Amino acid sequence: MAIHSKNEALMCKVFPSSLGFVVMRWFNGLKANSKDSYRQLTQAFGSRFVTNSITPQSLSALLSLSMHDGETLKAYLGRYWGVYNEVEGNFGDVTISTFKNGLPTRHGLRKSLTGKPATSVRQLMDWIDKYKRVEEDQLQGRGQEKTIP
Template sequence: MSEALDQISKSPFTRSIEGARLPRWFHQLMFTVYNGRMDPVEHVSQFNQRMAVHSKNEALICKVFPSSLGPVAMRWFNGLKTNSIDSYKQLTQVFGSCFITNSRVLWPLSSLLSLSMCKGETLKVFSDRYWEMYNEMDGNFNDVAISTFKSGLLTEHGLRKSLTGKPIINVR
């Protein structure tokens, strides 16, 4: 236990970060805690948004980042070598490298093309499933989304008949 306590009392930050003082007016913010299973890029993005007003104070951002980590990620952080982190960019790169296997993979366009309404499925369930997948895609596929949504509906569905008769110009 003594070794573990020694390890966590050592900082991975260089002296320039470790020695920086927090502004007197700084109040600790509440963060979404990274549980070791979420997308690390999303976590860093949320953290950056919460710390946006302090974006010029890199030492502060580095020192506060560990407070957004849950137990699994804190074990990773506590295992970093002493004096090994000298910037927020480096910290987030090392963080992302460790938890890269949790990165969210965007759906390819082909997955949207193969999606269709199942027999007995309600329009709401199909629509929710369709647009959730659409929102998980990288790129602007509005034209494809409109036509695949229409063609994914059952041929006898009233909405499909209605959409086929009207020209649709955008997803909204």
């Protein structure tokens, strides 16, 4: 980036490539055209992340998550992946089991994961997507609107 430091437009485009997941969520949440220069962008970044540094979550944060009564799978997923992305380390097997154990015992996805456990987080995510689509279709069938987080 030092080579292109005079080209602000390029600097703004390259900036996101250096961000981790949590910071990328912040970046994607910025309103379009809310920053007029690279300097404004880096100042906003600094005020959000330098003064309010985010401490990584411990694995126990995942262990304590569970789906609430009446909560949709989509809402639980949002909470779960939000914490998962802030946990430091790679805990594939633990991730699969904590997600499954956080579902109510009667939930179809939990039953499915108990009968045939996912072998990777990617496979877990694929199965979750299938169940989420079924849930959304059922909600639409009952005349309920989908909520967008």
